[in-house]
Amino acid sequence: MELKIKQRLFLSTYFFISGICFSTWASRIPTIKTTFGYNEAELGTILLAMPISSLAGLPVSGWLVSRYDSRVPLLAAFILISVALCLIGFASNTFMLVASISLFSFALRILNISMNTQAITLQKKFDRTINGSFHGLWSTGGIVGVGISTLLVAMDVSMGIHLLSVSVLALVVSLFSYRFLMRDDRAASGNKLVIGKPDPYIVYLGLLAFFSAICEGGMFDWSGIYFKEVVKVELFTLGYLTFMIFMALSRFASDWIVERIGMAKTYILSASLVTVGIALATTMPYFWPSLIGFCFVGFGTASIIPMTFLLAGGSKKYSTGMAISLIATYSIAGMLVGPPMIGYIAHAFNLRISFIAFAIAGLMLIPISQMFFRHRRSLK
Template sequence: MQSILKQRVALSVFFFLSGFSFSSWASRIPTIKSILDLNEAELGSVLLAMPVSSLIGLPISGWLVSKFETRQPLAAGFLLNSFCLAAIAFATTTMSLVLVLFLYSLSMRIFNISMNTQAITLQKLSDKKINGSFHGLWSSGGIAGVGFTTLLVSFGVDIVPHLLIVASFCFLATVFTFKHLLRRDKSETGNKLELSKPDPYILYLGLLVFFAAVCEGGMFDWSGIYFQQVVGEEIFSLGYLVFMTFMALSRFISDRIVDRIGMPTTYIMSSVLIFSGITLAIVFPTFWPALIGFSLVGFGTASVIPMTYTLAGASPKYSPGIAISLVTTFGIVGMLIGPPMIGYLAHAFGLQQSFISFALAGIMLIPFSRLFFRMEKRLVAAKV
């Protein structure tokens, strides 16, 4: 039990720092946009490097978690990610930024698969739902990261020392925490990746993660700009901070919510909260309505990805590592395709109108979750 506790604490450190690192980069996007003098469409094109990198990383990350203990690609990916985060601060041209973001996304792809595979394995060993709390720590790291950024922005601290501090801390934490991660978790079965015909079980889960991630990714990268340009707030990171805070609060109680009302109802509740929150911020683009709207979106998106990863870990066809790798592909593509999509839509129709796409993505959780649970019911009935 003591060993599992140490492993859980060590993995918690990586989930927290992952959120801290990502939000440090994401909350500085308005700064980078200004430095490189990018319009919304150009920023969207730059951000497109990340989903492309994620797709390329599918076979790489899947192979790594099937061939090695997950702690090894987790640490290697995190170290590379720290280096890339520091390099973002020194990107003075659009092409150099695209290259760094490509590697940043690839490293994120590798350690995300490893972290989530470890989380599912530890949940099985603990014999209780703990996956939501790991994702709560990711969101808490995001809050800490954007809070730290907000503090530095208010004092006029440049992006270079900011990202160097964060990258150095993540690098050192990886070196000292690696030895406490879960060992000997390489799966012996279900490691063969079949790309010929989509598995319906994975496809439905992937689409659920995709739509949730479109909302998450868009809010990560554009909530600050929305508060800056549409709401008119000088401290632009405030909207992002509120979104992340309410996401974290919800994730820490998401396991209990799922136990109480069940996964099917939780997906519907999440969908309604996302749609309502985005609609409120669009219709009433002033400080308090937008703030309340972003908090509802945080509540709504919080449970979807932890729930769906838990379901993926029970795949009847693939090992947890491969199943989560496949589902995470949809999630990372959604999280990283959302921002460039908003960039193009904002350039064509305006930033306020472009946020309608988040509301539509949120409402899509209802039909696809219903399709998944109907299919799951048929699979259970076939086994009886």
């Protein structure tokens, strides 16, 4: 097998397993809410641990990908994720839960930076766009994770056993796949943050990541609760599962769509789908309208981060790893704002009204993306 094909195959495995790990955690948030008896505002506060600890992981991840081949922090992150998942499953009090979630989020940040650095660098070896397929496999892993969660919830399997099983799987697969990952991908220059006037190229991409993270992160954390408490569906993972399925379909199709209509129009299409989907789910909070609305939101949000990270690789000022790390800062800010904001709005009004924030965030993608492409044209 050709080397670049083998590297793509095993890097795809990391994306797939990381999707399983994340969706396993996200699909159990309603279980955590019920087990600890949190209201929406309290849960929103607990969820703040994720973006805060993720933000703490940014300088560490940036330093790691500039000092080592990206596969080194990638493996280290997977080991920490496996430990954190297990701890979340057996947390017996709020302090232990928050500490475990913080470790999980910290490791996820290192994982995302190193994994996407590998992906963008490997992309340069191919004549066609392949980055969307990596993120599609992440979403596919998410679907598998939610599917397993749905089955185990129906079987009344404890959260501790569930998360322990997934953590062992992640650890075994990551250790086996490590030796097949791409080596020598550390950039020789552009690894230091330049203090001064912000680079518009990075700022525009960062804002796209920010508003995308509000939608994506909020849906990850609240879609299950929306189906449980607003739509009144007993098997609450169905909403999250639907969102993830259409996210995966969109990401596999995104490379083809971008090649046909271009990135500028794809951002507009994505924003429109998010807005229509949220409008449908909130104006008609019943099973089928909400399910179809979540399909639109999943399809709309899916291609934004892969496109934005791919564009980050074109930065003239920073290396791929550093550019992704900077843009990820905006993404974390979106996750810092999004899920807790939904919790506070829901507590003040109701959960259905709070979801309108996702539609507003989706609409913001249109003007910002157009400003970015105008700026990029001005650089030529």
